[in-house]
Amino acid sequence: MTTLIDTLKVEDGTETAYAAEISARLEGLTAQEILRLTLTEFFPSQIALSSSFGADSAVLLHMVSEINPHTPVIFLDTDRHFFQTTQYRNQLVKQLGLTNLINLKADPQEAKDFDPKGILWQQSTDACCALRKVRPLNRVTDDYQAWITGRKRHQSATRTHMPLVEWDGRNYKVNPLATWTSEDIKAYMAENDLPPHPLVEQGYPSIGCFPCTKPVEEGQDARAGRWAGQEKTECGIHSVAYGEGI
Known part of the structure; x- marks a missing residue:
């Protein structure tokens, strides 16, 4: 099958250059238009949605459900999520008719070897994220x-x-x-009658695992409550060549 990505012509032919060209073509389009093109034209059957089922997640999940509810939805189940998050995940999957939820967990043997007491996050949040997020995602994204x-x-x-x-x-x-x-998120959720994550009203604009997430004070950025007090700002899955060296 010939897709839009096959028609791109860039000077150096690298993946980075192709990404920049695709990004330029999508600039100025709505989020729905971007999703439709990437799901059906650029990467048909070769793309998944990674969702934390957090504060803003309902928006993308709703958009994807309207384009193709069979799109793979990857959830990194760390066994450290707030119980409200897993309930919210189940609610949205059912409400939106999503049929391809991929619930990823750490490899059982790796978890036993690297975190036998289940308190790795107390010793190293980077190592805990690598075990429960980065390596599981590495294993599945090779398929896309x-x-x-x-x-x-x-x-x-x-x-x-x-x-x-x-x-x-x-x-x-x-x-x-x-x-x-x-404001865009709030407006879209209201317009489409999407339920909010239960923790949002308790001061959590960004929601991760319960040991590493705190409410955010007024005036702070949305992710200030993630790994508060540490220099860490990302779990590792959004690093360039994520997972390398972890």
Whole structure:
């Protein structure tokens, strides 16, 4: 099958250059248009959505469900999520008619070897994220050419210049909501009658694992409650060539 990506002509022919060309073609389109093109034209049958089922997740999940509810949806089940998150995951999957949820967990033997007491996060949050997020995702994303994230430029300083499409060293990464603000998210959820994550009203604008997530104070960026007090700002899955050296 010939796809739009096969028609691209770039000087150096690298994945990074292709990502930049795709991103340029998508600039100015709506999130729904970006999703439709990447799901049906650029990466048909070769793309998955990675979702934390967190504060903003319902927006992308709803958009994808309207285009193709059979799209693979990857959830990194760390066994450290708030119980509200797993309940919210089950609610959205059922409400939106999503039929291909991939619930990823750490390899049981690796978990036994590296975290026999289940307290690795107390010793090294990087090692815990690598065990429960990075390595499980590495194993499954080899099956896809691209994956969709819900990251937004306003969330933190490290995401300010994030493109719509990038090459992360292993896959093309599509960020349809890159330009969206908190107000855009709220408006879309209200317009489409999407339920909020239960923890949002308790001061959690970004929700990860319960040992490493705190409420955010007024005036802080949305991810200030993630790994608070540490220099760590990402779990590792969004690093270039994520997983290498971890």
